[in-house]
Amino acid sequence: MSLRLLTKAPSAVAVRPMLAAQRSTASAAVRHMATSAEDKEVSPDSKAQSIIDALPGNSLVSKTGVVTALAGAAAYFISQEIYIFNEESLVLFAFAATFGGIVKSARQPFNEWADGHISKIRSVLEKARVDHKAAVADRIEQVGQMKDVVEVTKALYALSKETAKLEAEAFELKQKTAMSAEVKSVLDSWVRYETSVREREQSKLAAYMIEKIKADLLDPTLQSQILEESITQVEKIAGSKA
Incomplete structure (x- = not known):
């Protein structure tokens, strides 16, 4: 990712042709990715639903607000030339998408493993509690049998x-x-x-x-x-x- 803070100084004008070239390269890469994605036989509804599910938030309104805020922030940064969209950004997005997919695919097995481990610990603790209660009850019974110890x-x-x-x-x-x-x-x-x-x-x-x-x-x-x-x-x- 190339996150650059550019000012309105004359030095920023000198790097604008290079930034324009990088922007055109990034646009071509985006079009190529869009074309390759269209080649895959994926249902639009399922694709849209997966994208919506990947967004943060608990409801559709909150997810829409998040998307709007991100789009506005991205447009502002790009228009002010604070953020330059180039091939490094594509690498970042690809890495983020891959990492998100890995996390999503590993979430359920990890949750199952965590639930099983928690259940195992809970069963051990419950068994220990039952054994402790039984030991206390036995001790109380033994002490009760010694109530006539003076006589x-x-x-x-x-x-x-x-x-x-x-x-x-x-x-x-x-x-x-x-x-x-x-x-x-x-x-x-x-x-x-x-x-x-x-x-x-x-x-x-x-x-x-x-x-x-x-x-x-x-x-x-x-x-x-x-x-x-x-x-x-x-x-x-x-x-x-x-």
Whole structure:
């Protein structure tokens, strides 16, 4: 695009032949584009509707106002030689038309992608909100179940006191049982010792008596006395049988 600010000075007069040549070239290019556009089989109604849709504005009146304002501004700039319409302007218009077509064609896919992404984020947020509500409800229910914690704590404290008391009694009984077992063990050891001593004394006494009897049996007087007593007893037995 060639946007030039020209003044009424004599230097502007020197460049007017060049500007006229550029203007004629631009007019020829415009006629060529118009001829090539007419060669295409496009419905005039659809072409007009597409042009109207491409204009900014929400209604036909606003679009007409925009076109009128742009046309007036362009006529003013061109008449005052502030703006020079040349091949650079054609390049600008072609680029603007191409860019507008790309934007228009990509608008719907981009909107669909944006809507899908927004829907995905919304679903994730809704799911997170539902999960959070469920977690809060569960926590409230758990806290509600702990409303009797004071009474339960008191009951557990009383139970722990009773348990400690029973454990103390059980420990005392265990100590008494252990003491009784120890005393019984000592007494049993004493009984075993006395029994062993008595048995040893009895065995000594029996051995002494056996030795004494053996010694007495070796005495001739005792032997004759025993013999006489034996004969007397035999005679008595024989006399009683006769």
